[in-house]
Amino acid sequence: MKHIVITGASRGIGKAITEKLIKQNIRVTGTRRSSEFPPEFQMSELFSGVQVDLSDFNAIEKRLKPLFDSEGDLPEVLVNNAGIFQDADFEISDDDWLSVWDRTMNVNLRSAALLSKWFINAHLKNGSEGIIINVASRAAYRGDTQEYAAYAASKGGMAAFTKSIARDFSKKGIVAYTVAPGFIETDMAKESVEVLGAEALTKGSAFDEITQPEEVANLVAFLAKGEVKHMSGSTLHINGGSYMV
Ligand code: NAP
16 A cells, blocks of 8 residues: 545544554545644645635535545545534424535535545556445444434434445455444544533543543554455444443
8 A cells, every 4th residue: 555545634543543554654645624634734835725614515525625636646445533522402403404414424425425436437447456444433323312413413414425345445455444443532522521421531442541532543553454354334333441342
């Protein structure tokens, strides 16, 4: 593998994945929305950064579609990692509730699906092989609290989308996996502390401490090697044993 595209590379899990891949001498094209990339990425010859709001179709088409030009430097791996975790209590107005649903679906699911479509079509046209890794959540499997129902639904959709890709495209050389993290020590987990309290992070876990983003990066880097293609369509759960399947 020479070139990988990852969304949400500026912080948290995406940053840890990018660091890991750069150390392995792999070229990474990473995206961010509003925060800056870490200085070490900006200084690395292996890293290219793209600023894009994944809720904005026109921006995605303009800034990211060219990456999947089959005659260009087509990435072998796509990691759909960027995501948002917004709460919308069932008691708020329908308009406010639906605006959280729309934004969550657009960022977490619709943009990931569209990037996957472009990636797959380019590889099919080229006759080359590719790997898609979709970072969903344990919420896809165990649900979430009512405030985060939109988030759970978006991640459940992502897991089902991944299986659909695997069913139809594995034979043609495109494999796809879902990674389903539990609480991981990033800014996103801090947001849930504000809503659910700190004890929620390790409640029911097999460990006393929350999972580090580097462990998720290790898993993604392994899947990106393409050594377990017959796991296509599977979900890999990394959640501190908060549930076990
Ligand atoms: P994070 O620390 O909040 O980072 C989110 C990343 O996504 C940032 O790079 C951010 O860019 C980018 N992003 C957010 N909204 C975007 C938008 N509209 N357009 C473009 N980029 C956008 O989150 P994380 O914890 O690393 O989460 C990464 C993935 O893991 C997400 O899909 C999340 O759902 C999943 N996950 C996380 C946990 C957890 O406990 N942390 C648990 C389960 C699943 P900026 O830096 O520019 O804002």
